[in-house]
Amino acid sequence: MSGSKIMEKVRFGIIGLGNQGSAYIFNIFGKDKVENGYISALCDNNPEKIKNVKARLQDKSIEYFTDYKEMLDSGLCDAVLVETPHYQHPEIVIECLKRDINVLCDKPAGVYAKQVAEMNAAAEKSKALMGIMFNQRTNCVYRKMREIVAQGGIGEIQRVNWIITDWFRTQHYYDMGSWRATWKGEGGGVLINQCPHQLDLVQWVVGKMPVSVNGFCKYGRWHDIEVEDEVTAYFEYDNGATGVFITTTGEAPGINRFEISGTRGRVTCENGRLFYTRCEEDSAEVCKNSDEAFAVVKSSVTEVVTDGKNEQHAGIINNFANAVLGKEPLFVKGTEGINGVELMNAIEYSGWHGGEKVLLPVNPDEYLTELNKHREKSVEKHADDSAVADTSDTYAGSGK
Secondary structure (H helix, E strand, O other): OOOOOOOEEEEEEOOOOOHHHHHHHHHHHHOOOOOHHHEEEEEEHHHHHHHHHHHHOOOOOOEEEHHHHHHHHHOOOOOEEEEOOOOOOOOHHHHHHHHOOOOEEEOOOOOOOHHHHHHHHHHHHOOEEEEEEOOOHOOOEEEHHHHHHHHHOOOEEEEEEEEEEEOOHHHHHOOOOOOOOOOOOOOOOOHHHHOEEEEHHHHHOOOOOOOOOEEEEEEOOOOEEEEEEEEEEEEOOOOOOEEEEEEEEOOOOOOOEEEEEEEOOEEEEEEOEEEEEEEEHHHHHHHHHHHOOOOOOOEEEEEOOOOOOOOOOHHHHHHHHHHHHHOOOOOOOHHHHHHHHHEEEEEHHHHHOOOOOOOOOOHHHHHHHHHHHHHHOOOOOOOOOOOOOOOOOOOOOOOO
């Protein structure tokens, strides 16, 4: 807990009252899902969004701001949720940390790794806690996959595959915000908007990052946008294992299948169910030592029973509030957000260079130089930035 003040409950401020900020206000805090925290202040630089929230909320105890620094300096907040467009995440988080205000940043941590590294450096110096909204880490299926892999349940990893194509989005979705799906406003497409959770999970569950990536990106393949809406990425790991990551917002019906194979079996997650295929012998040993040309490695398949807990956004916010109060450790440290950003940057950088192999991490200065070239050519969009969509039914599956 930062500072010497003793808190009974955490006073939360929210910066950004768009889709996600509004969801937290009305679907989480508004439904009393945060046991040890409540909203004390709200901020958005669009007065129309403030007006709309005020009309719905009708809570006179909450203070409203159009300048987030004024909100931070008001003394009204013990912690802040950052729900703004992606480029602004590190800047706002750093301003919170400078003031020793605890901060929980939505995904992604930032658009480019150099920016996120600066945020992490600020976190190391601050007395405050920094968390990141990786709500899919609360999913019992992914937690169990990680446990099986970490305990050696599938032996040495050989292959990692994730095909996640259930992100179908219409042109109207992309036209809802002037910043959305532009290099200048968002910094990317399906990788930075829909997939930060999966780019985090693919290294968190496996237990390590790839050492190299080949990224094959299609820009505006299915929509009238300038960023990627279809991606196939090829991973290589330090032990020679390989992986494929496939995603798009232009396919229907899509699927979500995550599979990790090893010398002792595999774990497969599909449609929210987890299956564990366990080999009776290590396949690498059988391959090396068997005197049979067509030896069969016997195996059995079981559906894994989990603890059933999948607390999502409310779980992360509750944990963060309790961590601020010193009641429990922080589940997801904000400094871990850089891993997914580095992976995203590597795929994007490779895509810009025709799918050439890129070693991780990409040189942060080189990546920023390339990104800035795309930002300079980015076409300005005009949209109703006051519009807010209901995202309440999009959380549990893909982590949208």
